[in-house]
Amino acid sequence: MSKRKHTRTACARAFLCALSLGLSFAAAQLFDSRASATPARARAAMAQGGGRVDIRLRSLTTRATGKLTVEASEGGGRARLTALNLPDPQTVTPDARTYVVWAVSGGRIVRLGELKRDERGNGGLAFDRPEGLDRYGVIVTAESSADAERPSDPVLTTRADETAALFPKEEAAGAASSTPAPPVPDVSAKANARRAAAGDFYSEVDDALVSNGGGRVIELEGDPAAPRARGAARATLQRGSAYVRANFRGVPLPSAVGANVYVLWGVVPDGRIVYMGSLPATEDLNRAEVYVRVAGFDADDYTLFVTAEQQRPAPSPSSRRVLAPRNAIIK
Numbered sequence: 001m002s003k004r005k006h007t008r009t010a011c012a013r014a015f016l017c018a019l020s021l022g023l024s025f026a027a028a029q030l031f032d033s034r035a036s037a038t039p040a041r042a043r044a045a046m047a048q049g050g051g052r053v054d055i056r057l058r059s060l061t062t063r064a065t066g067k068l069t070v071e072a073s074e075g076g077g078r079a080r081l082t083a084l085n086l087p088d089p090q091t092v093t094p095d096a097r098t099y100v101v102w103a104v105s106g107g108r109i110v111r112l113g114e115l116k117r118d119e120r121g122n123g124g125l126a127f128d129r130p131e132g133l134d135r136y137g138v139i140v141t142a143e144s145s146a147d148a149e150r151p152s153d154p155v156l157t158t159r160a161d162e163t164a165a166l167f168p169k170e171e172a173a174g175a176a177s178s179t180p181a182p183p184v185p186d187v188s189a190k191a192n193a194r195r196a197a198a199g200d201f202y203s204e205v206d207d208a209l210v211s212n213g214g215g216r217v218i219e220l221e222g223d224p225a226a227p228r229a230r231g232a233a234r235a236t237l238q239r240g241s242a243y244v245r246a247n248f249r250g251v252p253l254p255s256a257v258g259a260n261v262y263v264l265w266g267v268v269p270d271g272r273i274v275y276m277g278s279l280p281a282t283e284d285l286n287r288a289e290v291y292v293r294v295a296g297f298d299a300d301d302y303t304l305f306v307t308a309e310q311q312r313p314a315p316s317p318s319s320r321r322v323l324a325p326r327n328a329i330i331k
Contacts, residue, residue: 124271179250
């Protein structure tokens with residue numbers, strides 16, 4: 001065999017070997033990517049949780065954003081829609097004066113209620129699953145009246161039939177949370193005796209809670225950003241100010257979720273969201289009790305939630321919720 005033929009044969013063998021190795025490498029990469037994708041989807045499903053679903057609304061305006069949170073209930077789901085940066089309704093439709101939320105499924109349209117916004121364009125509406133609708137979409141429209149009979153063009157919308165009935169799952173008897181529940185702040189006379197003579201900020205918060213029977217107990221549970229986080233707070237209202245004492249457990253440091261600070265927010269029944277200050281950015285958050293006093297409240301049935309933010313004060317809450325209310329009861 002000539003030297004040229006030897007060279008051609010060697011090149012051909014080298015090419016086939018390289019091709020074989022390349023195909024093997026590509027197959028290995030494809031297998032690895034598929035193998036790693038499944039756990040990622042599983043983690044996302046676990047983060048969603050069986051008793052709560054969060055749905056991002058599509059915005060048809062420049063800056064508005066919306067989120068629909070549905071929590072399991074015996075009636076098939078208790079929902080809360082939160083909207084941020086909604087423009088003045090008149091900029092959407094000249095004769096519009098307010099925003100209205102609707103449930104839409106097939107040919108059925110159900111008016112859920114008026115979405116009232118504050119001066120910053122933030123608002124919210126809580127509602128139960130519309131009777132007879134197992135799956136439905138939610139839209140927000142600008143209307144001339146809160147009693148509009150038919151919706152106009154949507155400003156915010158879910159996908160068609162994206163919202164589904166959500167019933168509570170039975171938990172195994174004796175099942176324990178991965179994070180122990182934080183203690184509810186103690187407002188007994190003995191616990192607060194050391195504050196009584198001080199006349200300071202802390203004693204003012206304590207006095208407000210004690211004078212209102214200890215206030216309401218608000219339990220907070222972790223959202224997907226911090227699923228193991230938990231909180232327990234006492235909250236009340238006195239002379240136009242909100243007073244809160246809270247304990248937290250299992251909350252990661254802000255840097256662990258890509259943030260610089262955690263911010264506490266209050267939500268009043270009409271949907272107005274109030275900045276209530278930042279939380280400790282150290283491990284003290286899970287050890288020390290947090291005291292809060294904020295003016296500008298006109299109703300005692302506000303609730304609380306915590307978001308991860310890049311700065312303080314934050315002009316409006318980000319979409320990265322760390323803690324959200326589980327319930328609010330009188331004690």
